[in-house]
Amino acid sequence: MFPMVRLVKEFVKYRNAPALPYDGTHVSRHMCLPWDLDPFMELNNGRTLTLFDLGRLLLAKRVGLIATLKREGWGMTMAGSCVRYRRRIRVFETFEMRSRALGWDDKFLYIDQSMWKKNGDCANHVVYRAAITDANGIVGTDRVRRALAAETAAMELPEWVLKWIDAENARPWPPIQD
Template sequence: MFPLIRLGKEFVKFRNAPALPYDGTHVSQHMCLPWDIDPFMELNNGRTLTLFDLGRLILAKRVGLIATLKREGWGMTMAGSCVRYRRRIRMFDRFEMRSRALGWDDRFLYIDQTMWKKNGDCANHVVYRAAVTDTDGIVGTDRVRRALGVEGVAMELPDWVLKWIEAEKARPWPPIQD
């Protein structure tokens, strides 16, 4: 089940947080709770992605994207992700989440999120490709940037993200069935 109570808590907690620039980083603190774990008593890999939603949605609020989506009648959907799991987060471990925009191409926004353990180790890292949508499909990022007021701003994607984008273009869709 989606952690709606936790999401509500995050919106309340950060309701008066200052706005962030489009390239700002939202930092939040979390704890791995009993319903987040898998049979090995650590943060479940799927729950990790769900918890990243908490940081991403508050980031979207603080940079003005949620207000823009509401004003324009747009929605947002995830169009892909690339995840690394490197360190275990166990039940009741506290961790810090950092969420930031990496940049955009003509169709997608790219969002970078990390989870950091108290000892300074990065536990998990994900890059999301997000699409803003309307009734006709994907809204181009030039239109989204205009609506956000960052029209002329260049935000170059890192080389490793560009390589991921190229790899995704080579991946067959629909998947090949044997």
């Protein structure tokens, strides 16, 4: 189940947080709760992705994207992700989540998120490809940037993200069935 109580808590907690520039980083703190666990008593991999939603939505609010989505009647959907899990997060352990935009191409926004343990170790990291949508499908990022009034210079995507994009473009869709 989606952590609606946590989402509301985050929006209340950061209701007066200053706006962020498009390339700003939203930092939040969280705790691994008993209902976040897998059978090995650590943060479940699926729940990790759900918790990343909290940071991504607050980032979207603070850069003005949520207000723009409402005004334009648009939606936002995740169109892909690339995730790494490296360190366990155990019950009642606290961690810091960092969420930031990496940049965009003609169709997608790329969002970088990570969870950091108290000792400074990165527990996991994900890059999301997000699409802004309307009734006709994907809204081009030039139009989104104009609506956001994001007159920032193009943010160059890192080489490793470009390689991921190339790999995704080479991946068959729909998947090949045996």
